[in-house]
Amino acid sequence: MITKPTPVPAKKRTSIGSRRNPETETAVLAAARDLISERGYAGFSVDEVARRAGAGKTTIYRWYPTKADLFIAIYTTERSTFVPVPENGNLIDELEQYTTSLWHFWASHPAGAALRGLIAEAQGTPEALSALRDRFLPDRTADVRRMLSSAAARGELRADEVDAKVALWVGFSWYKLLVGELHDEDVIRSVMMQIAEVRRNS
Numbered sequence: 001m002i003t004k005p006t007p008v009p010a011k012k013r014t015s016i017g018s019r020r021n022p023e024t025e026t027a028v029l030a031a032a033r034d035l036i037s038e039r040g041y042a043g044f045s046v047d048e049v050a051r052r053a054g055a056g057k058t059t060i061y062r063w064y065p066t067k068a069d070l071f072i073a074i075y076t077t078e079r080s081t082f083v084p085v086p087e088n089g090n091l092i093d094e095l096e097q098y099t100t101s102l103w104h105f106w107a108s109h110p111a112g113a114a115l116r117g118l119i120a121e122a123q124g125t126p127e128a129l130s131a132l133r134d135r136f137l138p139d140r141t142a143d144v145r146r147m148l149s150s151a152a153a154r155g156e157l158r159a160d161e162v163d164a165k166v167a168l169w170v171g172f173s174w175y176k177l178l179v180g181e182l183h184d185e186d187v188i189r190s191v192m193m194q195i196a197e198v199r200r201n202s
Helices: 022-037 046-053 056-065 065-083 092-107 111-120 127-139 144-154 160-176 185-194
Strands: none
Touching: 022 046, 022 056, 022 065, 022 111, 022 127, 046 065, 046 111, 056 127, 065 092, 065 111, 065 127, 092 111, 092 144, 092 185, 111 127, 111 160, 127 144, 144 160
């Protein structure tokens, strides 16, 4: 009689004390990215990410306190890969090029639809709202803020206008994302001119 060997359970990846285990973190982010692609933000859960990555939920929650924080980590990595930041010294051109690239990313990548999910969840969940307002927006608007601040340093606008112009840019771009009008690229340049207050004939 041949005795079948007892199956050995998959070894769980663990963190290294208070430090992140790079192998575990890579596995978690890869699993989260795949899950977002398959199920979108609504079907995204830390439990399923942990199962796929072979990582403990406690470890993931220590690194990413909420589902929104884990999504933000994925989004940040993907956006940085697909959305270059132009630096040519012309504010209108920079804003137009950056916004166009970002809209292409949102339209073609699962992270775009997932961002809509995060924005929707933030309307009813304090934790998601905090993640969106305090951890997503500051980092994800940093590129536009830098473009505007550089223009202010060149004397093209006042430094005290930068915050308001960032808000205008976010409002315009998110409106187009939420209503599904990312194909409407013809309006980008004219709106960027309005945000920067540059006349059409200048």
